[in-house]
């Protein structure tokens with residue numbers, strides 16, 4: 508993407524969707540010098556107003572349209588449930604705003620591509636919040652593997668494990684709309700695959716390259732009488748297992764679930780090649796990884812490698828606006844991951860491998 512004109516002065520950001528994740532966005536933007544939160548919006552206006560009060564944001568609205576008409580901002584951060592990512596992003600881009608959008612970028616590959624095309628045409632900075640790119644270990648492993656650190660890649664293991672359907676450490680999912688919409692297709696959820704599977708797909712592809720074929724199994728286990736709670740039909744998948752082949756020929760086993768007792772939020776990645784292997788285990792460290800290469804290969808020994816700090820997605824987004832130079836993870840990364848998700852759903856439906 509060509510360089511855009513540099514932005515002078517403070518970067519004024521608006522947040523749309525003021526639920527659970529929005530707090531993280533507010534704190535992240537507020538911590539960046541020269542970045543100002545100028546407005547927020549939520550379909551539940553009182554939630555937006557309370558959020559504005561909590562974070563010292565001067566204006567709160569009931570929808571993005573009113574926000575765009577009544578305030579001046581340079582960028583919009585979209586933190587609504589998944590079905591609204593595409594329409595709100597297109598609306599913000601049309602109004603000339605830079606956009607950071609939560610993951611998954613869209614509900615399908617076609618919409619994700621439309622978002623990327625619209626951002627490119629509008630010549631705006633675009634970013635999808637694949638938040639594990641914030642981890643020094645992932646950035647360092649991606650560079651190490653791409654620089655040939657493990658030789659030719661042969662085998663990739665990756666998993667993202669949660670257990671909030673069993674444990675109550677994040678509250679009781681049965682009584683919380685913030686969890687219930689994630690379990691219901693009608694509420695726009697693509698299940699665990701769309702919610703956190705998208706992260707583990709990016710976590711594997713960022714260092715190991717694109718996936719070209721996937722054989723996926725998805726399951727939604729029974730969770731309540733009639734598999735329904737109020738307006739929420741509990742039909743979105745909550746366990747996903749993907750056998751994949753990468754474009755470079757390597758095979759991979761990726762899986763994710765909300766049933767993995769003992770793990771609150773664990774990401775694991777191991778990439779093995781002709782000359783060694785690297786491993787990230789978030790329960791050990793997110794600013795260090797393990798490597799086995801050289802003499803260690805024969806001794807089956809590992810060494811810990813500390814990583815230097817890396818900018819967060821929020822810092823990258825604001826810097827990209829200031830400099831006019833697009834940074835990662837851009838909508839292109841969201842599009843690539845969405846393509847794997849679409850192929851996974853098709854594969855599960857057919858019970859057969861699908862080209863990505």
Ligand SMILES: NC(=O)c1ccc[n+]([C@@H]2O[C@H](COP(=O)([O-])OP(=O)(O)OC[C@H]3O[C@@H](n4cnc5c(N)ncnc54)[C@H](O)[C@@H]3O)[C@@H](O)[C@H]2O)c1
Nearest residue numbers: 524525526527528549550586587588589591609610638685
């Ligand atoms: N990157 C990450 O690690 C990460 C972590 C958690 C959530 N997320 C993503 O963030 C998004 C929001 O998740 P959450 O946990 O905050 O959900 P949430 O249900 O807690 O909050 C969503 C908020 O959006 C509001 N909303 C719904 N439709 C809207 C619309 N059209 N316009 C304005 N506001 C609207 C809702 O009223 C609610 O307040 C999801 O896409 C989720 O996948 C990402």
